[in-house]
Amino acid sequence: MTEDKALKKVLKVHNNTLLPVEFNKVLMNRIYIESEKKRRRSFIWGICLISFVSLSLITMAIYLLKDYLSFNISLHFPAFVWSPGSESIFGFSSYIALLVLVLLALDRYLRSIRHKRIE
């Protein structure tokens, strides 16, 4: 192949088309937004992973206590009396505990939104 000077010249002339002055600035703004999204995504993934591992460990612990160690709660905690009536109280307490956790998470989320708006 020769130097193909004509081809190079034609392509060079076309190459003079310039990008807008603000191009890189606009692009970097999009990159910062993307970076924030990426950070948030990895945070959510981290939370999901931790939750999954924690739940697995709790499930495994319950399974071990129940089936392998023949753990009897009334032997270790004599004051703890399990009756058909207490079941509903435990259920209610668990529900309240869960509700408190959800409200705390909601509070944190709303605070972070408010904080961002102020910034």
Next chain:
Amino acid sequence: MENKDESIYIKRILNGETNLFSYFPERYSRSIYSLIIRIIPIKEDAEELTQDTFIKAFRKLDTFKADCSFSTWLYRIAYNTAVSATRKKKIVVPAFDEYTLENIPDDAVDSMLDKEDDEAMLLRLESAIEQLNLEDKTLITLYYMEEKSISELASVLGLTSENVKVKLYRARKKLFVLINSKENDRR
């Protein structure tokens, strides 16, 4: 800046120093835009696709392996982005007769593509490049304008080096056919 330094930049960006990414658009945005506008000759679309190229590169930065230079990797993203954008549009490219291409003497092609002072021929050449298919346009742009090597072109287009050489050789012959057909039309 050498490739080694760019790798250091990439590591730092992946560690959270996002502002360092501005180095890459400053260095490559014009070349990427030149390639994309050759494939998509609409200024606004080409600008948007150039931005998309850099955003895709940023998203996939952790998958960049130093088996090729960063610019080659970026050109590959730009080419794929531009090709995906053209899929929505129906592009008609002229068909070339294999026999005709094979029988064009190399000397004729060489002498025609060396006439850098013939303005009328340069205009026809510009128009002929527009009519090539996307792959040929990319090859011509990267080889002659960006002065990329054959192996880099192979990496950008996912072809073998031999294949790139053959395609470049044929693209020049296609340009010869297109220029001469225009000349005949004028007569």
